[in-house]
Amino acid sequence: MKKRVTAFLIYSGDESVASTAELLAKDKNVESIVFMSGEGLNKNYISTKTIRQLADQTDTDFALLQLQEGSAITDSEYLTKIIAVADDGSAGIVYSDFYEKEEGKVIQHPLIDYQAGSIRDDFYFGVFVLINAKALKKASENLPDYNYAGFYALRLAMSRHHAIKRVAEFLYTLTKPEENKSGEKQFDYVDPKNREVQIEMEKAATEHLKKINAYLVPVFKEINLSNEDFQTEVSVIIPVKNRVKTIVAAVDSALNQKTKFSFNVIIIDNHSSDGTTKILQKSFHKNDRVINLIPNKKDPGIGGCWNEGIFHKKCGKFSVQLDSDDLYKDENTLQKIVDKFYEERCGMVIGSYQLTDFELNEIPPGIVDHKEWTDENGRNNALRINGLGAPRAFYTPLIRSLKFPDVSYGEDYSVALGISREHKIGRIFDPIYVCRRWEGNTDSSLSIEQANKNNYYKDEIRTKEILARKKINL
Numbered sequence: 001m002k003k004r005v006t007a008f009l010i011y012s013g014d015e016s017v018a019s020t021a022e023l024l025a026k027d028k029n030v031e032s033i034v035f036m037s038g039e040g041l042n043k044n045y046i047s048t049k050t051i052r053q054l055a056d057q058t059d060t061d062f063a064l065l066q067l068q069e070g071s072a073i074t075d076s077e078y079l080t081k082i083i084a085v086a087d088d089g090s091a092g093i094v095y096s097d098f099y100e101k102e103e104g105k106v107i108q109h110p111l112i113d114y115q116a117g118s119i120r121d122d123f124y125f126g127v128f129v130l131i132n133a134k135a136l137k138k139a140s141e142n143l144p145d146y147n148y149a150g151f152y153a154l155r156l157a158m159s160r161h162h163a164i165k166r167v168a169e170f171l172y173t174l175t176k177p178e179e180n181k182s183g184e185k186q187f188d189y190v191d192p193k194n195r196e197v198q199i200e201m202e203k204a205a206t207e208h209l210k211k212i213n214a215y216l217v218p219v220f221k222e223i224n225l226s227n228e229d230f231q232t233e234v235s236v237i238i239p240v241k242n243r244v245k246t247i248v249a250a251v252d253s254a255l256n257q258k259t260k261f262s263f264n265v266i267i268i269d270n271h272s273s274d275g276t277t278k279i280l281q282k283s284f285h286k287n288d289r290v291i292n293l294i295p296n297k298k299d300p301g302i303g304g305c306w307n308e309g310i311f312h313k314k315c316g317k318f319s320v321q322l323d324s325d326d327l328y329k330d331e332n333t334l335q336k337i338v339d340k341f342y343e344e345r346c347g348m349v350i351g352s353y354q355l356t357d358f359e360l361n362e363i364p365p366g367i368v369d370h371k372e373w374t375d376e377n378g379r380n381n382a383l384r385i386n387g388l389g390a391p392r393a394f395y396t397p398l399i400r401s402l403k404f405p406d407v408s409y410g411e412d413y414s415v416a417l418g419i420s421r422e423h424k425i426g427r428i429f430d431p432i433y434v435c436r437r438w439e440g441n442t443d444s445s446l447s448i449e450q451a452n453k454n455n456y457y458k459d460e461i462r463t464k465e466i467l468a469r470k471k472i473n474l
Contacts, residue, residue, distance in 0.1 A: 003031035004061040005079055005130070008054055011035040016071045016175070024064075029079040031060045041069075044121075045197060046151040048143045055133075055140040062086060063131045067151075071175040072098075072127045078171040082130045085167055092135040092162025093155060095125040099173040106173065112452045114164040117462025119208060120384055121152050121201045124455075127174050129155075135162050144207065149200035156208040198372055205384040206377060214383075214469040218376045220424040222345045225317070228397050232316035233261035234334055235396075239305035240280075240324035241270040246436070248283050253327040255289065257334045264289045266312055268305035271298060303404030303411030310399055320393040321412070327434040328391075329354060337393045340426040347423030348416060349393040353433040363437060369429045378427075379420035383462050388416050388425075391433045398423065409454045410461055417465045421472070 007024050009017050017035070024030050034057055036050070044067055054063055062083065066072070075081075082094045093114075100109040111126055139157040146153060155164065209215040236254040240247050247267075254265045269277055269292060277294075284290040295308050310319050320337055322328065333351070340349045352369035356362050370389045372381065382388060392412055402418050404411045419425065439445070446454070 003029060004083060005029045005064050006031055006058045006060045006062070006133075007033045007064040007066075008036055008057075009033060009066045010041050010069050011037050012041075012069055013037075016069065017066075020066075020072045020074070023074055027074075027079055029083060030064075036066075044151050045148040047148065048140075048146045048150040048153070051136075051143060051150040051154050052140045055137045058133045058136065061133055063133055063136055065129050065131060065151075066127060067125055067129060068127045068174070070127065072172050073175075074172040075170075079130075081169065081171060082167055085165055086130055086132060089165075090163050091165045092132045092158040093125075093164045094130040094167060095128065095165075096167035096169055096171040098126050099170050100176050101173055102176040107448075108170055109174075109448055110168070110170075110452060111166055112456045112459070113166050114159070115459050115463050116159075116466055117383075117459040117464070118159075118164075119156065119205060119462060119466075120386060120459070121149070121205070122386070123459075127172065131158075132162065144203070146200050146204065148197045149204040152201055153204040153207070156204060160208070160211060195372075201384060202372065202377070202381045206380050209380055209383065209466075209469075212466070212470070213473045214466045215380055216421070216469055216472070220346075221422045223347055223395055223398065223423060225342060225345065225395070228317060230315075230317040230396070231262075232264050232314060234259070234263035234318045234320055234338060235309065235312075235314070235316040236263065236265045236320050236322050236334070237268070237306060237309040238265065238322050238324055239268045239270060239302050239309070240272065240276060242272045242274040242276055243324040244272075244275040244279055246325040247276055248279060250322055250324050250327060251280075251284060251290065254322055254334075255287070256331050257328065258331045259335045259338070261338065263316060263334060264291060264314060266291045266293065266309045266315060268293045268295065268308045270295065270300060270305055301406045301408040301411065303408070303414075304406035306404045306411065307406070310394070310396055310404075315396055317396055318393055319396050319399060321391040323390075323435075325436050325438070326353075326390075327360075327436070329432050329434050333391070333432040336428055336430075336432055337391070340428055341393070341395065344424055344426040346426040347395050347398045347419045349426040349428065350389045350416070351391050351393075351428040351432040352430060353390050353435045354431045355435050355437060358436055358438040360434065360436070367431050368435075369431070370427070371429055373425075373427050375424065378425065379417075382417060382420060383465065386413075386458060388413065389427075390435060392416065394419070407457070410458045413458060414461045417461065421465070421468060 086094045097110045099106050143153050337349050402415050405414050
């Protein structure tokens with residue numbers, strides 16, 4: 001029987017890879033095992049040079065590439081099953097669900113299907129990917145030279161000509177490595193220490209968008225901000241559900257703003273049951289700048305609550321975000337946002353924020369400013385990353401024309417991509433907002449299933465956006 005796989009395993013000096021190597025050495029499909037070492041391999045920071053070496057050393061039909069450190073014990077039929085999927089069609093890359101072992105417990109770790117919009121550089125394939133050797137060799141010949149984005153560029157290149165398939169079976173068990181140490185993993189891409197990595201990832205993503213005809217040149221439609229007649233210049237929009245501990249401070253931070261224009265605060269109370277409704281009535285019933293709304297719909301998402309606010313007859317020309325457990329950093333936030341709208345005639349403004357705990361002590365990574373954004377390429381790079389920053393502010397007529405999807409995750413990202421398709425997004429890189437991380441946050445402790453659902457939804461948003469941008473470029 002022909003042995004069809006060359007395995008490439010990460011070796012970082014410990015013995016965790018030994019059990020994996022021992023099992024693969026006994027597998028009837030494995031011709032040889034090659035050990036890889038180098039800083040960054042565990043984060044998929046693989047150079048183009050390494051990718052080409054993998055291609056050169058693969059004389060079999062497939063390369064099995066390890067992407068994550070740890071002891072991975074494979075099912076006896078693991079390779080046979082994923083090879084069958086790779087053989088049955090045009091798959092360039094195949095990956096599978098797996099079990100995860102932590103503190104003596106074994107749990108299922110399902111993954112999500114790959115789609116056209118899965119171009120974020122942190123798409124999670126699990127521990128292993130099986131790569132078609134012919135496709136690997138061909139793609140690696142034309143890759144630009146990267147120190148970190150080699151694998152990212154490779155899988156984007158392969159996705160242009162081959163399917164990337166998931167096997168929805170749990171085919172190996174990973175002994176879970178230590179957790180991320182740099183703060184929260186979701187903020188790694190804005191950590192200044194990772195800037196060089198992010199520059200390369202942006203270049204790879206931009207090249208991919210150009211090749212699939214979804215790249216947008218930096219030409220924008222300017223908005224005439226005097227076209228519409230509004231009674232109020234700004235409305236602060238606060239969707240809230242069960243935030244009795246934080247809502248008063250949030251509203252106060254809005255009311256304390258010093259501006260040259262009129263503004264109001266529109267609170268959409270999503271049928272709170274913890275006393276939020278009563279405390280809002282008690283605290284602000286005499287303040288004519290505060291508008292309390294309770295939706296007729298019993299279970300709107302955050303996006304649905306936003307739609308209630310922006311379509312209210314008293315909504316201002318600009319609609320500005322304030323989450324119910326966050327704060328404006330000082331009394332000048334609204335003025336800075338409105339000034340930016342008029343300076344750049346943009347359809348949306350996004351600020352920067354300081355990350356703190358509940359007691360307002362700064363926590364890593366501290367200031368999240370998204371300085372990777374540029375007018376030239378920001379809207380293209382936006383398809384690669386999972387978030388664009390806060391607070392987010394919208395020219396109300398424009399956001400009314402788009403509407404928010406009635407969901408509670410990704411609703412802001414969806415409309416931001418839609419706006420950026422034709423209009424400029426203004427950026428404020430100084431912190432003007434305080435984002436509090438605490439156990440009450442909706443994303444503070446997500447299950448694997450919920451995280452998968454969120455990630456798949458954002459990938460789906462990107463898929464639709466890529467199709468829309470391709471139409472623009474026809």
